[in-house]
Amino acid sequence: MTTVTADPTVPIIHITRDFLATPEQVFRAHTDPELFARWVGPDTTRTRIDHWDARSGGSWRYVSVTDDGVEFAVRGCFHDVRRPDRIVQTFTFEREPDGVALQTTWFEDLGNGRTRLRTQSLVDSFEGRDGMLKTGMRIGLDNGYAKLDRILINDNR
Amino acid sequence: MTTVTADPTVPIIHITRDFLATPEQVFRAHTDPELFARWVGPDTTRTRIDHWDARSGGSWRYVSVTDDGVEFAVRGCFHDVRRPDRIVQTFTFEREPDGVALQTTWFEDLGNGRTRLRTQSLVDSFEGRDGMLKTGMRIGLDNGYAKLDRILINDNR
Numbered sequence: 001m002t003t004v005t006a007d008p009t010v011p012i013i014h015i016t017r018d019f020l021a022t023p024e025q026v027f028r029a030h031t032d033p034e035l036f037a038r039w040v041g042p043d044t045t046r047t048r049i050d051h052w053d054a055r056s057g058g059s060w061r062y063v064s065v066t067d068d069g070v071e072f073a074v075r076g077c078f079h080d081v082r083r084p085d086r087i088v089q090t091f092t093f094e095r096e097p098d099g100v101a102l103q104t105t106w107f108e109d110l111g112n113g114r115t116r117l118r119t120q121s122l123v124d125s126f127e128g129r130d131g132m133l134k135t136g137m138r139i140g141l142d143n144g145y146a147k148l149d150r151i152l153i154n155d156n157r
Numbered sequence: 158m159t160t161v162t163a164d165p166t167v168p169i170i171h172i173t174r175d176f177l178a179t180p181e182q183v184f185r186a187h188t189d190p191e192l193f194a195r196w197v198g199p200d201t202t203r204t205r206i207d208h209w210d211a212r213s214g215g216s217w218r219y220v221s222v223t224d225d226g227v228e229f230a231v232r233g234c235f236h237d238v239r240r241p242d243r244i245v246q247t248f249t250f251e252r253e254p255d256g257v258a259l260q261t262t263w264f265e266d267l268g269n270g271r272t273r274l275r276t277q278s279l280v281d282s283f284e285g286r287d288g289m290l291k292t293g294m295r296i297g298l299d300n301g302y303a304k305l306d307r308i309l310i311n312d313n314r
Binding site for chain 2: 009010011012051056057058059061075076077078079080088090092097100102104120122123124125126
């Protein structure tokens with residue numbers, strides 16, 4: 001189950017999700033562009049990676065394409081890629097170029113081939129944070145992580 | 158005069174400083190590595206640029222060297238470099254690698270060859286923000302901007 005919570009004291013969204021896979025496997029699903037494109041986002045979109053350099057100081061951009069052909073692009077830079085523990089990156093929807101989130105993802109080893117994925121998205125205002133929560137991010141997360149579950153289970157067969 | 162304030166509602170430090178120069182000149186002093194190294198930081202340190210790619214998606218790293226030879230390094234990535242209006246970048250002291258600030262700098266045209274520089278540094282906790290305020294950042298800002306004043310005045314002669 002994916003948990004999405006709004007922090008009460010700072011403009012952060014916290015996301016938590018457990019996977020039946022090792023931190024190394026879940027980390028790779030966030031850094032390998034072909035693998036990432038297979039699971040990220042809602043079931044109604046496809047992902048086209050435009051640019052991807054998952055190293056500290058690298059950058060990334062991808063385009064989501066809906067079933068009816070609408071495209072929207074997101075981009076950012078990788079501040080810190082620390083295998084297999086943590087990724088820190090920036091995130092902007094290109095149609096709202098002034099908005100920037102600082103996103104940190106932790107890959108926590110629960111033992112027995114299980115990993116807890118924790119993500120926090122930090123922005124500079126509560127209004128901005130609450131706006132992000134209303135964009136339908138929930139369906140994208142639920143669909144995306146379910147796709148990732150299936151990929152990881154096939155990996156482990 | 159440099160104004161440094163702690164935001165009451167979000168973990169941000171706001172910094173404001175006016176310059177007798179155009180936005181283009183002040184912007185260039187933040188993106189040209191040789192020029193940047195001449196003014197940034199307190200009078201008691203020198204700056205050695207290690208890496209510098211001031212483009213959206215680029216990254217940077219520099220080392221400050223004190224008069225008695227102590228070195229400390231800082232690094233980050235450039236999320237958005239929008240000449241001459243805005244720079245968004247990440248910032249980490251390498252001796253505290255888990256701490257990351259998202260720093261936005263605006264270059265506001267006041268007319269008559271004057272520019273208001275506004276910077277906000279956003280972190281993920283008030284404790285972290287208040288710790289930053291205690292690191293002696295004030296002397297570095299005051300010294301640095303005074304050096305930048307002199308560089309810009311010489312430019313305009």
